[in-house]
Amino acid sequence: MTRALILGDSHVATLKHGLDQLEPSETEGIAMEIVGISGAHLIEPFFQVESGVARVTLPSLAGRVPRLPTDPPMDAYVWSGLFHFAKIWRDPTWRRFRPWQVPGPEVPVSEQVIAEKIFGWFRQQLGAVEFLHRSGAPTWVVETPRPFRHHPCLQSSRTEVVAGVDGICHRLMRAHLRRLGVAVVRIPAQCVDAEGFMLPQWRHDKPEDPHHGGAAFGVAMVRRIRDTLRGQHDGE
């Protein structure tokens, strides 16, 4: 039995919904334990390395995952949250500014503006993933949904700009993880339209939810994770 810990932000709830919908036979041989915490808690330090172990210092997480790697160790760790860039692309900044690559009337800025936020806001999560990976634990990062077209920010920021920002976020994060040697479980291509937005059928069941995937998305992603853990899909 392959024991996998899927750990991360609120998007793991979608994975849990998806896992619940699958027949047990679909995940035969793989036991997935899913633990989630609000992404807001993962911006500040939430672990401390002591004696070769990352002690989780965030009380709301430590009760469920006191250390990484876990004891006993999991066979695989799948981290969710490193591709949730809504905090960046939904920012009102993009009403007046744009990535330089996106044509338009807004003020062009370099990718460094986005890189500063990624490696600022995601520093702690990246640290945890890197620690797991360097400790020898089989570690993957799973993508979370791209922007949905119903997100309220698109009422005031152009879709091209939001898509551009999200695209740059993805590229920078994938490049960083590639340098670390950490593979990514990617969203199936059929979930995303040509501009980089999630297709509406994958949205959350609650109409007011602007950025989580629905159970169908969870099913698709759990199958991806399953295939990756079975070696049938390499991840990126």
Added chain:
Amino acid sequence: MIHPYSSQPAKAWWKQVAKAPHPLAIESWYTAKFPLAGRRIATGGSCFAQHIGARLRASGFDFIDVEPAPPILSADEAARLGYGIYSARYGNLYTARQLLQLLQRALGQAQPLADHWAAGEGFVDPFRPTIEPPHPSVEAVDVLRRDHLARVAELFRGIDVFVFTLGLTEAWVDVRDGAVYPVAPGVSGGAFDPERHAFVNFSAGEVEEDLRRFFALARSINPAIRMVLTVSPVPLAATATGDNVIVANMYSKSALRAAAGALASSDPAIDYFPSYEIITSHVMRSQFYNADMRTVSATGVDHVMSRFFSQHPPPARAVAADAVGTVTAPDARHADDIACDEDLLDALGP
């Protein structure tokens, strides 16, 4: 007996000024030629100019920033990407020639042959190579530069007063077109080519001529513009003259001071503020230098600006650190954090 000195005020007499009970009590350093209150003010120049801009902003003057940081950036992030340091993201302008060429480029009157430098795995703008990390493509450099220069043109068209801090006479130039760089090629991108790059040490006359040309060009697009000149009291980090750096520094600062003085004495729209003298005069006993005898202490900056504000009283309302507008917290950085390309030379030196 009546002679020309009979009517001179006390501040004209060395023994009167030097007998002040303490150097900090000397108050007669500066008499403003024109007011700054209510004027739209921009700053630029060498590292020391960063202090001036920050204090003007913090003190509630109408400090113009035509390239404010994207609001998503924190103050520290914005500063790392060159936002909020000067009135536009031109980086440090060390020489008068650099300033002149900046405005020429902004007005489409000059297009340097070298419009990008390779830097690591990316590319930078040779005229502001340290404004932010290298870009992934030459196209990025070009797009961002065009927007920047458009805003520089907008800046000089719209301001009332430009406060410029002269820093250096030494520079590196592309011999093909005379383009002057803020740092030597190879230090922060680019590659030094002895066939293409030459050292220049501008004379006082050349500095004066460059400043006159700059001001004439600025006036051609903004007839009412005024300028306040000052000379940075921060000595050279290194010299390429072959001379002892202290000797080279004396030449450099003397030339800059002479040029600034020549302009201020000949044009009612140009003023000179003696930050250089306030810091470096032996009357001040070098008390405002840090242990490295080069960087100016925060106390020194405070004193310089107190003399400035004694003639240019800050507006009644000071800008709060978290006021809407530019993101950068006013002078929240320690004096040691002032970005100075010259410090790169220090880091590279023995």
